[in-house]
Amino acid sequence: MKKSVGVIVLVIGILLAAFGFYQNSSPKTVAKLGKLEVTAKKKNDPMSNPLIIGGGVVALIGLVVVVVAKK
Numbered sequence: 001m002k003k004s005v006g007v008i009v010l011v012i013g014i015l016l017a018a019f020g021f022y023q024n025s026s027p028k029t030v031a032k033l034g035k036l037e038v039t040a041k042k043k044n045d046p047m048s049n050p051l052i053i054g055g056g057v058v059a060l061i062g063l064v065v066v067v068v069a070k071k
Helices: 002-025 050-070
Strands: 028-033 036-040
Touching: 002 050
Parallel strands: none
Antiparallel strands: 028 036
16 A cells, blocks of 8 residues: 555656656747747756756655555
8 A cells, every 4th residue: 555655656756857847948938029939948957946856855755655665
């Protein structure tokens, strides 16, 4: 039972972190001038995104639960 909960938490953490990386690197519109649209792909510091940090923490907790449940 604990192992399955740990795996679920681990998967949720990985998905959160992946979504944070995706959101961090997606192009953003800088300016619109009529039909002309300027976009920029700005790479932010990955550690400034709370989804990446939170996802990493949740994944780590899930991993600990899985490892402890094996014993």
